[in-house]
Amino acid sequence: MAAGVLATILFTVMLILLAGGVWIAVSLGIVGWVALEFFTPAPAGSLLASTVWDSSWNWALTALPLFVWMGEILFRTRLSQDMFLGLSAWLSWLPGRLVHVNIVGCGIMAAVAGSSAVTCATVGRISLPELKARGYDERMILGTLAGSGTLGLLIPPSIMLIVYGVISQQSISRLFMAGVLPGILIIALFMGYVMIWSWLRPELTPADTEKLSLKEKLWRSRYLIPVMLLIIAVLGSIYGGFATPTEAATVGVIGSLILAGFSRSLTPKTFMDTLLGAVRTSCMITFILVTAAFLSMAMGFTGIPRHLATWVDSLHLSPYALLFVLGIFYIILGCFLDGVSMLVLTATVVLPMVKAAGIDLLWFGIFAVIVVEAAQITPPVGFNLFVLQGMSGRDILHITKAAMPFFFLMMLGLVIITLVPQIVTILPQTMMR
Amino acid sequence: ATTWLMASGYPEENFHTKNIRMFIDEVEDKSGGELTIDLQPNDSLIKLDSIKRAVQSGQIPIGEIRLGVYGNEDPMYILAGLPFIAPTYEAAWELKDAQKPYFDKLFDEAGMKVLFYSPWPGQGFYTKFPVNGPDDFAGVKLRIYSTSTQEMGELLGFQATILPFAEIPQAFSTGLIEALFTSPQTGIDIQAWDNTDYYTDVGALYSKNAVIVSKAAFDALDEATQTVILEAAKTAEKRAWEMSEATTTEQKGILKEHGMTVTEAPESLVEKMTEIGGKMLVTWKESASPEAVEAVTPFFKSKGLE
Amino acid sequence: MTQSGRTGPLRHTLDGVYLVSGVLAGLFLMGIALSIIAQIIGRFVGVTIDGTELAGFCMAASTFLGLAYTLKSGTHVRVNLATRGLPAGIKQVVEVLCCLIGLAASAYFTYFSIRLAMQSYQFGDVSPGLIAAPFWIPQTGMAIGGGLLVIAFVDELILVLKGEMPGYQTEEGVLAGKPIDSTNPDAGMPADVERSI
Ligand code: NA
Ligand code: NA
Numbered sequence: 055m056a057a058g059v060l061a062t063i064l065f066t067v068m069l070i071l072l073a074g075g076v077w078i079a080v081s082l083g084i085v086g087w088v089a090l091e092f093f094t095p096a097p098a099g100s101l102l103a104s105t106v107w108d109s110s111w112n113w114a115l116t117a118l119p120l121f122v123w124m125g126e127i128l129f130r131t132r133l134s135q136d137m138f139l140g141l142s143a144w145l146s147w148l149p150g151r152l153v154h155v156n157i158v159g160c161g162i163m164a165a166v167a168g169s170s171a172v173t174c175a176t177v178g179r180i181s182l183p184e185l186k187a188r189g190y191d192e193r194m195i196l197g198t199l200a201g202s203g204t205l206g207l208l209i210p211p212s213i214m215l216i217v218y219g220v221i222s223q224q225s226i227s228r229l230f231m232a233g234v235l236p237g238i239l240i241i242a243l244f245m246g247y248v249m250i251w252s253w254l255r256p257e258l259t260p261a262d263t264e265k266l267s268l269k270e271k272l273w274r275s276r277y278l279i280p281v282m283l284l285i286i287a288v289l290g291s292i293y294g295g296f297a298t299p300t301e302a303a304t305v306g307v308i309g310s311l312i313l314a315g316f317s318r319s320l321t322p323k324t325f326m327d328t329l330l331g332a333v334r335t336s337c338m339i340t341f342i343l344v345t346a347a348f349l350s351m352a353m354g355f356t357g358i359p360r361h362l363a364t365w366v367d368s369l370h371l372s373p374y375a376l377l378f379v380l381g382i383f384y385i386i387l388g389c390f391l392d393g394v395s396m397l398v399l400t401a402t403v404v405l406p407m408v409k410a411a412g413i414d415l416l417w418f419g420i421f422a423v424i425v426v427e428a429a430q431i432t433p434p435v436g437f438n439l440f441v442l443q444g445m446s447g448r449d450i451l452h453i454t455k456a457a458m459p460f461f462f463l464m465m466l467g468l469v470i471i472t473l474v475p476q477i478v479t480i481l482p483q484t485m486m487r
Numbered sequence: 488a489t490t491w492l493m494a495s496g497y498p499e500e501n502f503h504t505k506n507i508r509m510f511i512d513e514v515e516d517k518s519g520g521e522l523t524i525d526l527q528p529n530d531s532l533i534k535l536d537s538i539k540r541a542v543q544s545g546q547i548p549i550g551e552i553r554l555g556v557y558g559n560e561d562p563m564y565i566l567a568g569l570p571f572i573a574p575t576y577e578a579a580w581e582l583k584d585a586q587k588p589y590f591d592k593l594f595d596e597a598g599m600k601v602l603f604y605s606p607w608p609g610q611g612f613y614t615k616f617p618v619n620g621p622d623d624f625a626g627v628k629l630r631i632y633s634t635s636t637q638e639m640g641e642l643l644g645f646q647a648t649i650l651p652f653a654e655i656p657q658a659f660s661t662g663l664i665e666a667l668f669t670s671p672q673t674g675i676d677i678q679a680w681d682n683t684d685y686y687t688d689v690g691a692l693y694s695k696n697a698v699i700v701s702k703a704a705f706d707a708l709d710e711a712t713q714t715v716i717l718e719a720a721k722t723a724e725k726r727a728w729e730m731s732e733a734t735t736t737e738q739k740g741i742l743k744e745h746g747m748t749v750t751e752a753p754e755s756l757v758e759k760m761t762e763i764g765g766k767m768l769v770t771w772k773e774s775a776s777p778e779a780v781e782a783v784t785p786f787f788k789s790k791g792l793e
Numbered sequence: 794m795t796q797s798g799r800t801g802p803l804r805h806t807l808d809g810v811y812l813v814s815g816v817l818a819g820l821f822l823m824g825i826a827l828s829i830i831a832q833i834i835g836r837f838v839g840v841t842i843d844g845t846e847l848a849g850f851c852m853a854a855s856t857f858l859g860l861a862y863t864l865k866s867g868t869h870v871r872v873n874l875a876t877r878g879l880p881a882g883i884k885q886v887v888e889v890l891c892c893l894i895g896l897a898a899s900a901y902f903t904y905f906s907i908r909l910a911m912q913s914y915q916f917g918d919v920s921p922g923l924i925a926a927p928f929w930i931p932q933t934g935m936a937i938g939g940g941l942l943v944i945a946f947v948d949e950l951i952l953v954l955k956g957e958m959p960g961y962q963t964e965e966g967v968l969a970g971k972p973i974d975s976t977n978p979d980a981g982m983p984a985d986v987e988r989s990i
Binding site for chain 1: 815816818819822823825826829830832833836837845846848849850851852853855856857859860862863864866868869870871872873874875876877887888890891894895898899901902904905906908909931932935961
Binding site for chain 2: 839919
């Protein structure tokens with residue numbers, strides 16, 4: 055199979071570049087270039103420039119630097135410390151305590167942001183230093199952030215679901231609704247895992263030295279007020295019909311600037327620091343996003359994803375076997391491609407195949423998005439891994455290891471929605487005519 | 488034998504894509520396998536808005552574009568988008584014929600060639616309320632997608648909000664927008680029945696897609712194959728008009744099936760929009776080059792738009 | 794930016810260039826926020842303002858102008874697991890190769906970015922939205938950002954060849970390198986972790 059050989063060659067080139075320490079964005083670009091230059095008649099250089107350009111000024115992307123900036127502002131003021139102080143009063147009874155902030159925080163951020171990189175970067179910027187400073191287990195901090203950051207794709211609004219809705223001709227509003235319960239399911243799985251883990255390894259959660267009375271707890275909660283106001287402002291601007299989710303990022307920035315102003319932690323110098331910090335993080339992520347877009351485009355030219363999908367089609371599988379094979383297929387593709395490209399490049403083959411097997415396309419959308427979520431934390435190309443590497447300074451394999459349990463929990467989530475499809479379908483069925 | 492990679496921007500189910508598939512089959516068949524065209528629809532190879540420059544710069548030999556996108560380059564691209572300039576399929580065909588020489592020259596100078604045009608179905612308003620006349624629109628938040636729809640919306644009394652396609656569903660559910668002006672096809676694409684109850688069909692305008700090819704790639708083919716392509720393109724263009732019209736009827740049926748009330752626009756709305764179209768045409772003539780105006784003047788005369 | 798103890802007019806100028814481009818990238822980042830604010834306010838007062846295109850152009854400018862600055866701050870991520878433990882001599886060879894690859898790739902990208910901008914100028918490509926900006930203008934920003942990245946890679950290559958510490962190796966994050974006082978649960982972050990993200 056020619057597509058298989060080509061895929062192997064490109065995979066080898068990618069591994070050599072990445073293992074040799076070449077910057078990830080540069081490596082992705084070079085692999086795309088090799089694919090175009092040596093295996094297609096298409097003009098590689100011209101496509102490089104135009105694809106990178108087209109994907110760099112994308113409207114949906116503008117939420118990324120803004121939310122990252124919001125995270126920077128919160129981090130540099132006392133606000134994020136205060137938030138953890140307030141939360142610690144209430145989470146002390148829960149096994150794993152403040153680690154749950156990562157999961158719930160990502161869940162809330164996911165209701166604002168449409169992508170996984172944004173969710174992961176915003177929450178991570180605030181919680182990573184705080185949790186580390188409080189002595190929580192590093193692996194669990196990184197793992198929960200990597201895993202729950204992917205919820206940005208499943209909990210509405212979601213760029214993935216919009217793309218899927220358009221290519222599969224499914225209602226985007228229904229897809230959004232269908233994503234809610236599976237999103238909560240995955241949150242529950244993650245939190246359950248953290249609790250079991252902390253019950254089995256109690257020494258890895260820092261000791262709880264405080265014994266607060268209810269009155270003290272309530273008084274401690276005043277620290278949560280500023281952040282609650284911010285969340286209300288951002289969510290309120292979306293659900294009150296004042297702003298689109300992309301625009302809500304700006305509301306977040308303004309809100310956090312106002313809060314920082316009130317807490318008197320905003321000097322011209324700290325303002326500049328927040329801005330430069332936001333430039334570095336968002337530039338790093340965007341650089342990878344645009345070269346990954348080029349790689350995906352190059353894959354489209356080589357036809358590899360389609361050939362592989364056609365091969366799966368030729369196996370003529372039963373519905374459950376088909377879902378199993380497609381799951382594996384997308385997980386392998388997901389090691390190299392970003393989620394949107396994966397779906398778009400295979401849609402023409404995969405969607406008819408799924409339809410023919412009698413599988414509900416609305417349900418399959420959620421199935422596909424969870425698989426794509428898992429792809430965000432599989433190496434070598436996993437955006438949440440990159441985001442966390444940039445933020446923590448830890449190596450990508452280290453982060454991958456930390457994220458692995460959450461990968462398997464997502465797989466468990468897939469099995470659950472396959473066995474109980476109502477988790478996906480019940481909300482859209484009951485809430486809409 | 489040659490293989491062309493082709494990019495287009497719409498899903499397989501869209502009639503534009505179906506028509507292109509038929510065009511490709513005919514070319515492959517009649518050229519005896521001399522030319523195969525590998526269509527990558529749905530933005531999967533190159534995004535719709537970038538396909539024109541991709542063909543022009545030689546990245547791909549052939550692609551489908553939406554003409555209305557390029558109104559900022561030449562006003563001729565958006566003439567068909569003005570309401571009630573060519574409000575029927577017959578008039579849209581005549582307008583296309585009138586524009587053809589002008590577009591041919593424009594694309595030729597840019598190293599490209601238009602193979603065929605295909606019209607989008609006429610458009611209408613998606614609202615939560617029944618439309619009895621233009622007064623019903625006062626202050627309603629309308630999602631618009633271009634300068635000309637903005638102008639039209641504002642003249643109708645709407646509060647126009649520019650919104651990328653991807654943000655429509657969320658914007659509807661949060662009340663950021665309350666109405667859409669678009670074709671039945673787009674209404675189905677975003678499943679407009681989730682958010683609106685009434686489709687008021689106006690027709691009004693038939694904007695066009697075009698399938699374009701790079702001149703260099705076209706000239707590289709032998710003459711027999713070139714003829715096959717041009718013949719197939721001619722058939723495809725006629726078929727596009729038929730498919731578009733058939734699709735409109737079919738798609739209005741789909742809207743009804745999903746519980747929407749589909750009605751024709753009331754007389755008062757048509758009158759108002761015709762008047763607005765007249766105003767917009769005056770502005771259009773001022774913005775367009777003398778050559779462009781000259782090219783379509785015979786059409787205007789025949790329609791009493793002078 | 795701490796590459797070496799040495800200072801000279803060239804070092805000084807280069808570091809200034811990176812910082813200025815980083816600040817410019819920051820201003821364009823603010824530009825995104827401003828165009829969106831204009832759009833929201835416009836909606837409130839009933840004027841249609843399309844900030845989407847301008848915000849997109851600011852986004853692109855911010856990204857590309859920030860490339861060199863981000864490289865020199867050690868924030869562009871790479872996998873150094875395999876190279877970290879290599880003997881010094883071999884490690885230097887690998888680092889030189891990395892810089893050469895980065896240099897070649899960024900030069901290639903810059904060359905085609907310039908061509909893209911020139912082509913857009915020739916073709917007369919104009920953005921489709923309300924601001925109708927000729928595409929070559931924002932694309933020039935991409936070419937300039939690419940050019941700055943080329944300079945930064947040359948700079949890093951020379952530093953590596955001289956056996957000095959290149960900017961990209963100042964990489965460190967919240968968890969690596971900087972010890973954090975974990976005895977005090979409310980201690981927060983030490984001040985010098987500031988640049989770490
Ligand atoms: Na989301
Ligand atoms: Na992956």
